[in-house]
Amino acid sequence: MATRPPRLTDVARAAGVSTATASMALNGTGGNRIGSETRDRVLAAAAELGYRPNTVARGLRTRRTHMLGFVGDNVATTPFAGQMIRGAHDAAREAGFLLLMVDTTGDPDETGEAIAALQERQIDGILLATMYHQVIDVPAEIKSTPVVLLDSRTADGSVTSVVPDERGGALGVLAELAAAGHRRIGHVTTAEDVEARHIRLTTWREHVTAYGLDADELFAESPEGRTHGGYDAAMRLLRRPERPTAIFCFNDRMAMGVYRAAAELGLSIPGDLSVVSYDDQELIAPELAPGLTSAALPHYEMGSWAAKELLRRLDEPDAEPVQHLMPCPIARRDSVAPA
Amino acid sequence: MATRPPRLTDVARAAGVSTATASMALNGTGGNRIGSETRDRVLAAAAELGYRPNTVARGLRTRRTHMLGFVGDNVATTPFAGQMIRGAHDAAREAGFLLLMVDTTGDPDETGEAIAALQERQIDGILLATMYHQVIDVPAEIKSTPVVLLDSRTADGSVTSVVPDERGGALGVLAELAAAGHRRIGHVTTAEDVEARHIRLTTWREHVTAYGLDADELFAESPEGRTHGGYDAAMRLLRRPERPTAIFCFNDRMAMGVYRAAAELGLSIPGDLSVVSYDDQELIAPELAPGLTSAALPHYEMGSWAAKELLRRLDEPDAEPVQHLMPCPIARRDSVAPA
DNA sequence: TCCAATCGGTCAATCGATTAACTAGAACCG
DNA sequence: CGGTTCTAGTTAATCGATTGACCGATTGGA
Numbered sequence: 254m255a256t257r258p259p260r261l262t263d264v265a266r267a268a269g270v271s272t273a274t275a276s277m278a279l280n281g282t283g284g285n286r287i288g289s290e291t292r293d294r295v296l297a298a299a300a301e302l303g304y305r306p307n308t309v310a311r312g313l314r315t316r317r318t319h320m321l322g323f324v325g326d327n328v329a330t331t332p333f334a335g336q337m338i339r340g341a342h343d344a345a346r347e348a349g350f351l352l353l354m355v356d357t358t359g360d361p362d363e364t365g366e367a368i369a370a371l372q373e374r375q376i377d378g379i380l381l382a383t384m385y386h387q388v389i390d391v392p393a394e395i396k397s398t399p400v401v402l403l404d405s406r407t408a409d410g411s412v413t414s415v416v417p418d419e420r421g422g423a424l425g426v427l428a429e430l431a432a433a434g435h436r437r438i439g440h441v442t443t444a445e446d447v448e449a450r451h452i453r454l455t456t457w458r459e460h461v462t463a464y465g466l467d468a469d470e471l472f473a474e475s476p477e478g479r480t481h482g483g484y485d486a487a488m489r490l491l492r493r494p495e496r497p498t499a500i501f502c503f504n505d506r507m508a509m510g511v512y513r514a515a516a517e518l519g520l521s522i523p524g525d526l527s528v529v530s531y532d533d534q535e536l537i538a539p540e541l542a543p544g545l546t547s548a549a550l551p552h553y554e555m556g557s558w559a560a561k562e563l564l565r566r567l568d569e570p571d572a573e574p575v576q577h578l579m580p581c582p583i584a585r586r587d588s589v590a591p592a
Numbered sequence: 593m594a595t596r597p598p599r600l601t602d603v604a605r606a607a608g609v610s611t612a613t614a615s616m617a618l619n620g621t622g623g624n625r626i627g628s629e630t631r632d633r634v635l636a637a638a639a640e641l642g643y644r645p646n647t648v649a650r651g652l653r654t655r656r657t658h659m660l661g662f663v664g665d666n667v668a669t670t671p672f673a674g675q676m677i678r679g680a681h682d683a684a685r686e687a688g689f690l691l692l693m694v695d696t697t698g699d700p701d702e703t704g705e706a707i708a709a710l711q712e713r714q715i716d717g718i719l720l721a722t723m724y725h726q727v728i729d730v731p732a733e734i735k736s737t738p739v740v741l742l743d744s745r746t747a748d749g750s751v752t753s754v755v756p757d758e759r760g761g762a763l764g765v766l767a768e769l770a771a772a773g774h775r776r777i778g779h780v781t782t783a784e785d786v787e788a789r790h791i792r793l794t795t796w797r798e799h800v801t802a803y804g805l806d807a808d809e810l811f812a813e814s815p816e817g818r819t820h821g822g823y824d825a826a827m828r829l830l831r832r833p834e835r836p837t838a839i840f841c842f843n844d845r846m847a848m849g850v851y852r853a854a855a856e857l858g859l860s861i862p863g864d865l866s867v868v869s870y871d872d873q874e875l876i877a878p879e880l881a882p883g884l885t886s887a888a889l890p891h892y893e894m895g896s897w898a899a900k901e902l903l904r905r906l907d908e909p910d911a912e913p914v915q916h917l918m919p920c921p922i923a924r925r926d927s928v929a930p931a
Numbered sequence: 932t933c934c935a936a937t938c939g940g941t942c943a944a945t946c947g948a949t950t951a952a953c954t955a956g957a958a959c960c961g
Numbered sequence: 962c963g964g965t966t967c968t969a970g971t972t973a974a975t976c977g978a979t980t981g982a983c984c985g986a987t988t989g990g991a
């Protein structure tokens with residue numbers, strides 16, 4: 254027999270009280286209107302019956318579903334997404350919230366559709382995530398639904414957001430090199446027009462020009478930021494007359510190419526060449542030999558921060574928007590040696 | 593002014609009909625009870641007002657939320673999860689469903705908690721995913737909620753499930769080697785007690801013993817299935833007097849170690865040694881030089897299949913459980929050459 | 932011509948909780 | 962002792978949609 258799950262009515266009847274009393278007893282609402290003896294009876298009855306509130310009914314009445322919408326572009330196809338989702342998930346769950354996920358291709362119409370689908374389901378707030386740090390416009394559909402941007406921000410700062418502190422991370426790995434005595438630090442990057450490229454590049458450029466070096470001589474880029482691009486750029490860079498003693502790579506994948514180039518040129522890492530990078534991808538940085546020192550993108554922390562901030566804003570809808578920069582910790586491994 | 597979103601009542605009033613009529617017109621229910629002229633008026637009014645049904649209210653009445661629960665153990669921390677989620681997500685979305693996600697550590701109690709949390713939200717069905725192919729017990733909490741297992745199965749086959757056809761994939765990459773004339777095919781694997789290890793190992797063993805070879809001479813394992821383990825095992829295997837002409841690796845990460853070992857021993861791939869592997873991880877297999885031939889785990893397809901199957905079962909609750917094996921396509925790259 | 936069926940809707944109950952408004956009885960107070 | 966305040970509940974409205982039961986006006990068939 255598939256007996257239907259017990260309703261509040263059943264609990265109330267079993268405890269010999271009205272549903273109002275049962276509701277208040279279970280939720281601890283209504284202040285001191287419920288006698289402790291009665292409360293215990295209700296609680297016992299609920300436990301006895303295995304009562305679980307129907308949150309759909311509750312949501313209809315309270316206008317709170319305890320669900321957060323998570324909209325991501327290509328959530329699944331990028332290796333970072335997971336940590337971001339998990340960070341948001343954990344923070345949400347801790348507060349009794351669940352994540353309703355929608356994956357999109359990043360197309361604005363589709364994103365709008367996704368938001369509408371979430372709103373139909375009466376989610377309490379939206380986490381709008383991009384898989385790479387970027388500047389976006391917030392879709393108009395959102396209107397009055399609270400929203401926090403994850404790994405992206407608006408140009409005007411009118412929406413609360415969190416992005417990695419790319420500059421800080423770059424400074425961090427550059428400091429590692431500086432501490433080991435490196436000055437001629439090269440940079441291998443992608444030509445793709447992404448926010449991360451610009452910040453990392455600019456930070457590096459400031460760093461080396463501060464030593465009075467010519468940045469252009471230490472710079473090489475490739476059309477795409479993957480292994481092959483890194484290999485290509487490194488080959489060009491390392492064959493120059495005065496080759497750098499260290500390289501700061503745009504990301505771990507390019508660093509993988511740099512490792513290969515160094516090997517082919519008979520340069521040992523870190524003996525002949527120190528290498529630092531960005532992203533700290535778990536499938537790459539620790540797996541390379543020697544392990545790669547890399548600035549980590551704090552995806553978990555950003556996800557967690559965003560969810561907590563969103564939850565806070567559910568109760569304080571009029572709080573001023575905040576732009577948060579999340580620090581990028583340095584994962585130190587063995588790819589850096591004294592110059 | 594934050595005017596509240598329009599309700600069905602508003603649409604009905606604007607169209608000059610009752611909410612019953614409006615509901616039927618919008619949903620196309622009630623057969624031919626609604627005149628086409630009236631229907632158009634309702635549709636126009638809804639469009640005009642930007643009406644979006646409140647699915648919480650609808651769900652309360654219809655007992656259908658159009659949400660699927662997705663429970664995964666460590667969804668986020670494994671690189672595979674994404675494709676599985678995306679497959680499920682896409683299939684669900686196409687049918688107008690959204691995914692409510694819960695991530696767990698794999699602990700049974702926690703999984704039970706997760707399922708209860710989803711059931712409170714009245715999800716229509718549950719996708720229970722593990723991140724590695726394994727045999728599990730289905731938590732008792734599920735009871736009458738339809739469920740499909742993703743990348744795991746029950747011992748007794750009493751629950752519908754989908755897992756990769758590991759045997760087929762292993763046969764596939766072994767066939768690649770066989771076609772290139774290889775017979776002395778070594779196997780490098782992990783000692784971890786996982787389903788995948790057993791199937792891949794057994795399949796390989798059958799394959800080489802069919803040639804009359806002594807499997808033990810061609811076999812090496814390491815405590816863990818990562819790069820270093822692969823390196824270690826490969827070193828041992830390749831130093832034996834009669835070394836194999838090809839190696840079938842448990843997974844791409846171990847293959848990465850095999851590449852390194854081969855390089856150190858001065859063996860070129862695929863010239864001196866052909867290598868095939870399993871998993872086809874996008875961050876590894878295509879990025880290695882030469883590209884690694886690998887059997888792909890069909891995570892997207894499994895996710896999609898599972899969601900579709902679950903949706904089908906919502907309408908046919910009494911369908912017989914099915915155990916599905918999803919084929920593992922071979923990604924052919926350049927790590928195989930004639931013996 | 933009269934009854935039944937069809938057409939095109941409307942009414943009102945319902946889903947399962949929450950909560951504002953109300954109340955019976957006890958306690959208190961000057 | 963009469964009025965006020967607590968205490969510990971109950972009653973009933975409500976959230977926003979869906980849907981079974983009805984219903985008045987036509988149409989059709991015998």
